[in-house]
Amino acid sequence: MKKLLAILLCLCMVLSLAACAGKSTTTETPAADETPAATETPAADEAPAADDASADAADTAASAIPTVVEGKLTVATSPDFAPYEFYAIDENGDPQLAGFDPALAQYIADYLGLELEIIPMDFDGVLAELANGTVDLGMAGLSPDPERADAMDFSDIYYLGGQSFVCLQANADKFPDLAATNDASLSIGAQTGSIQVGLAEENSPDADIVLLTKVTDIIAELISGKLDGAYIETAVAESYAKNYPELCVALDVPYDVAGSAIGVSKGNSELLAGVNEAIAAALADGSMDNFVAEANELASGSVYEGLLDNYEG
DSSP states (O other), rough: HHHHHHHHEEEEEEEEHHHEEEHHHHHHHHOOOGOOOHHHHHOOGGGHHHHHHHHHHHHHHHHHHHOOOTEEEEEOOSSBTTTBEEEOOTTTTEEESSSSHHHHHHHHHHHHHHHEEEEEEOHHHHHHHHHHTSSSSOOOOOOGGGGGGTOOOOOOOOBOOOOOEEEEEEGGGOSSSSSGGGTOOOEEEETTTTTTHHHHHOOOSSSEEESSSHHHHHHHHHHTOOOOOOEEEEHHHHHHHHHHEEEEEEEEEEOSSSSBOOOEEEEEEHHHHHHHHHHHHHHHHHHHHHHHHHHHHTTTEEOOOOGGOOOOO
C-alpha cells in the first residue's frame, strides 16, 4: 500500500512539473499580432514621418546659418524707393510696407527657415548698419558697387535695372544729352550714400551737386524748381513719373554695374550661400516676376515714401 502511495505521489510531482513547463512556454511565445516585425514596422498612415524628417533637416540647416539674432533674419531697408520698398496706403488709410524687396526678403526668410524682421531706416543707415554687422541683410535697391565691398558682401543680381537723369517735362529739351547736365548754373540732386552721387560727380562735375537723404526730398525739390535735375535709379524714376506727370525720365545714364543685389553682413559665407540659393529659386519659379508686377501695381496707387515718423495719414 505504501509503495502504491509513493508511486502515485511521484506521478503527481511529474505532472505538476510538466504543467509548469507548459505554462512558461506559452507566456514567452508572442502572439501573431505581437511579432517583432509587426511592432517595428510603421503603419501606412504614419508615412508623413518623412515630412517630419524634412522639417528637422530644414531646422538643422537654418540653425547652421549664423544670424545677428538666432533664428531670425534681420533686414534693413529704406522705404522711399518705390517700387523696391515703400508704404502702400490701404483702404483704411493705414500704411503697409510693400515693394519687391520686402516680398523677396520674406521669400528668403521662408526658404531658409528663419523668422523675418524688417527694420526701416534712411538709406545711409542701411549702409552703416551693414558695415557695423548689426543687421544680416540690406535690401534697398543696392548696386554692388566695388567701393562698398569692404563694408559688405553682395548677393547675386536679383533685378536688372538701370540709371536715369530726371527733370521736369517742361525742361526736357534743355537736356538732349548728359553733356548738357554739366553746367555750373545747374543744381543736380542725388541721394546721400547712393551710387547716383558718383554718377552725378562723373557726368555733371561742374554743376552744384545737392545731396539729399531721401528720394522723396529729391522729387519735392525737382517739382518745386529748386533742382534742375537728378540722378535716380530707373525703376524708381519711372514709378515717380507715373505719380507725378510733370516729371520726365529724360536720359539713360551709363553705369558699369547693372542691376541690384542684396547686401550681406561681411564674412557670413553661410548666409550668403543661402541667400543666393533663395534668389535662384525665386527667379526660376517665377516668384520674382510676380513680386515686381505686384510692387509696380501698388506703387501706382496711394503710397507714402519715407519713415513713418513723419506720416500724418
